[in-house]
Amino acid sequence: MKKITYLFLLCLPICVNAQYTGTASVTKGLATKTVSNLHICTNGRVTDVGSIVATNSSVWTVPATVNFTNNSFPFASNLYNPCSGNLYANDVAALAALNGADIVNIDEDGEVITAFVFADNYFEMYINGVAVGKDNVPFTQFNSNIVRFRVKRPFTIAMLLVDWEELLGVGCENSNGFQYHMGDGGMVAVFKDSLNNIIAKTGSDWKAQTFYTAPIIDLTCPTENGIQRISANCSTQDANNGTNYYGLHWNRPTNWMGASFNDSIFPTATTYSNATVGIDNKPAYTNFTNIFDNPSNDAQFIWSNNIVLDNEVIVRYTVSLTTGVLEMDNMDKAINLYPNPAKNDFQITLDKSINSSEIKNISIYNLYGDNVFETNKYTEKISLNDISSGVYFVKITVGNYQLIKKLIIQ
Numbered sequence: 097m098k099k100i101t102y103l104f105l106l107c108l109p110i111c112v113n114a115q116y117t118g119t120a121s122v123t124k125g126l127a128t129k130t131v132s133n134l135h136i137c138t139n140g141r142v143t144d145v146g147s148i149v150a151t152n153s154s155v156w157t158v159p160a161t162v163n164f165t166n167n168s169f170p171f172a173s174n175l176y177n178p179c180s181g182n183l184y185a186n187d188v189a190a191l192a193a194l195n196g197a198d199i200v201n202i203d204e205d206g207e208v209i210t211a212f213v214f215a216d217n218y219f220e221m222y223i224n225g226v227a228v229g230k231d232n233v234p235f236t237q238f239n240s241n242i243v244r245f246r247v248k249r250p251f252t253i254a255m256l257l258v259d260w261e262e263l264l265g266v267g268c269e270n271s272n273g274f275q276y277h278m279g280d281g282g283m284v285a286v287f288k289d290s291l292n293n294i295i296a297k298t299g300s301d302w303k304a305q306t307f308y309t310a311p312i313i314d315l316t317c318p319t320e321n322g323i324q325r326i327s328a329n330c331s332t333q334d335a336n337n338g339t340n341y342y343g344l345h346w347n348r349p350t351n352w353m354g355a356s357f358n359d360s361i362f363p364t365a366t367t368y369s370n371a372t373v374g375i376d377n378k379p380a381y382t383n384f385t386n387i388f389d390n391p392s393n394d395a396q397f398i399w400s401n402n403i404v405l406d407n408e409v410i411v412r413y414t415v416s417l418t419t420g421v422l423e424m425d426n427m428d429k430a431i432n433l434y435p436n437p438a439k440n441d442f443q444i445t446l447d448k449s450i451n452s453s454e455i456k457n458i459s460i461y462n463l464y465g466d467n468v469f470e471t472n473k474y475t476e477k478i479s480l481n482d483i484s485s486g487v488y489f490v491k492i493t494v495g496n497y498q499l500i501k502k503l504i505i506q
Contacts, residue, residue, distance in 0.1 A: 115315035118325070120344035121150035122315070127158045127265030134164050135234050137179035143234040146264030148343070156345045158265050160258045160308060160408040163220055163227070164234055172221075172229035172241035173198045175212060176380040179233050183379070187212065187387055188464055190242060199244045200228040206248040207500065208290050212387045214240040214380060215283040216373060218258040222353035224251050235260040240380040250416050252355040253296065257283050257399070257409040266341040267310030267407045276338035278311065280404045282373035282397040284381075284388050287415065290489050290500060292465020296415045297395035304365035306400040307348055308408035311341030318344060324363050324401065332404045352410055359412040365398040373397045428499065431492055437504035441479045450494065452476075457493035460503070462486060480505055 116122055127146030134143040146158045163169040174182035175190045184190040191210070199208060202223055211229070213219060220230045221243055229243030259281035262269040271277040287296040306325050312318055317330040325346070351357050370389075375381040375397075381388065388395050400406040430447045446452060455474035460483070461467055468483050488503045 116318070116342075116344075118318055118320045118344065120309070120318075120325075120346050121152050121154045121156065123148045123150045123156060123265060123343040123345065125265060125339055125341070126263060127156075129264060130157075135179075137233060137237055140179060140233070140237050141235040141260070141262060141269065143260060144262075144264060148265045150345060154345075156308075156343075158308070158310075158343070159261045159267070160256070162218065162234070162256070162258060163230055164218075169220070169227045169230055170198075170200060171232055172213065172243045174232060175214075175240040175242050176383055177232055177239040177241075178237040178380075179239065185383055187242075187384055191464060194242070194244070198242075199246055200226065202226050202228075202245055202247040202251070204246070206246045208244060208246050209251075209295070210288045211243040211245075211285055212240070212288075212384065213243060213283070213285045214238075214375070214384075214388065215257060216281050216375075217260040219283060220256040222254045223247055225254075225351070225354035234258070238375075238378045238380045240384065250414055252357075252412065252414045253287070254353040254357070254410065254412045255283070255285075256353075257281060257411060259407045261310075261407065263338065265310070265343055266338050267308075267343065267405065268338055268341075272334060274334035274336055276311070276335045276341070278332045278334060278404050280373065281399050281406065281409065282368055282375075282403060283399065283411070284395050284397045286387050286390070286395045288465070291461050291491060294390065294393045296413060297393060298365070298398045298411075298413075299396045300364060300367050300398075302365040302398055302411050302413045303359045303362035304398060304400045304409055304411045305362040306402070306406035306409050307346045308343065309402070309405050310343035310407060311338055311405070312344060313341060315342055323361055325406075327402045327405045330402075330405060348410065352412075355414075357412075362410070362412065363401065365411055366401045366403070367396040367398055368403055370397065372403065428501075431494070431499055431501070433490060433501055433503055436502075437506045438480060439506050440481065441477055442503065443477050444475070444490075444492065454494050455492060457491075459491045461489045461491065463488075 127148035130147045131145035218231045218234045228245045233239045268276040269279050285298045313331050318327045400409045430449050432445045452474040460469040490501050492499045
C-alpha cells in the first residue's frame with residue numbers, strides 16, 4: 097500500500113500537466129489560509145487570504161496578492177458604503193463630503209480628475225504607476241468609490257481587479273444553495289475632468305488580461321490562442337463538492353501599472369450588460385446611474401473574456417492629450433484672475449501677448465460641474481453677487497484653446 101501511494105504522488109504533477117497544455121501554473125484543491133478576514137463588515141462575507149502550491153512547486157497567493165493592508169496605498173473615498181454607513185443618495189452628496197485631502201498629486205500643475213468606480217469585488221487603481229486608490233471593501237457588502245488625483249494628460253489608468261472567494265484556491269463561494277458556487281466579477285468606471293466632462297469610461301477600448309482562473313473542473317477545457325487565455329467552454333455548474341477543482345495562475349508582468357508598459361500584449365476587454373453583472377438591485381450602483389449610465393456617454397462593465405471563472409484581472413487604458421485644453425505655462429501666465437480669493441467681483445487681466453478680441457467665451461463652474469456664469473465676450477470685471485462662496489473653475493476660451501483657472505469666492 098505504501099508503494100502504491102508513493103507512485104501516485106509521483107504521478108500527480110506529471111498526470112495533471114499531461115491534461116493541460118497552456119502556460120499557467122496549475123494548482124489542485126483548497127489553499128491553506130494564511131490571513132484571516134482582512135475586513136469585517138456586518139452581513140459581509142469573510143475575506144480570508146490563502147497560499148497554495150502548484151504542481152511545478154511555485155507558490156501562489158489566492159485570491160490575489162493585494163495592498164489592502166498596505167498603509168502607503170491610499171483608500172478610495174466612499175461613494176456608497178454600507179460597511180461604513182456612508183449611504184450617499186447621489187454623487188453630489190458624496191463629493192460634498194470630501195475636503196480635498198483625498199486628492200493624490202501626480203503632477204502639481206495638472207488638473208483634478210474624479211473617477212467613480214463600482215467593482216465586483218475589489219480594485220486597486222494606479223495612474224502612471226502611482227497608487228491613487230483602493231477599494232474600501234474587498235468582498236461584500238457591495239460598495240462604490242470615488243478616486244481623485246491631479247495629473248497632466250496624457251495619462252495611463254491601470255487597475256487590478258479581484259473577484260474574491262470564500263473557498264480559497266478554487267474560486268468559489270457558498271451561495272444559491274450550493275457550497276461551491278462560481279461567482280462572477282465586473283467593473284465599471286467613469287473619469288471626469290474639473291469641468292464635469294467625461295474624459296474616459298470603461299468599454300471595449302480598454303485592455304484586460306486574466307492572471308487567475310478557477311475553478312477548472314476539466315484540465316483539457318482551457319486553451320490559449322496567442323495572448324488570449326480562453327475558458328469559455330469550461331463548466332460553470334455549481335456543486336456541493338469542489339475539493340478536487342483546479343486553478344490556473346500566471347505571473348503579473350513587471351511594471352504592469354506603469355505608463356511605459358506595452359499593453360498591446362493584453363487582449364481587448366470584454367463588455368457585459370448590467371443584467372449579466374446583476375447590479376440592478378444594488379444601491380451602490382443604482383443611486384448613481386446618472387454617472388455610470390449617462391444617456392449620451394454610457395460606461396460599460398468590463399472584465400476579461402470569462403466573467404465567471406477569471407478571478408484576477410488587470411485592465412488598462414490611456415487618456416490622450418485632449419485637443420483644445422491648454423495648460424501651457426505661457427498661456428497660464430498671460431491670463432490671471434484678480435483678486436483671488438474674491439468677494440464681490442474679480443477681474444480677468446491679460447498681458448500684451450493676448451488681445452481681448454481673442455477671448456471667445458468665459459464660463460464659471462462649481463465643483464459639481466454646474467455652469468453658474470457665462471459670457472461670449474471678454475469682460476474685464478465680473479460680478480459675483482449672485483454666486484455663493486466656495487471653490488470654482490473659470491474656463492476661458494482663447495481662439496481654439498481653453499484655459500482653466502481656479503477661483504475662490506469668499
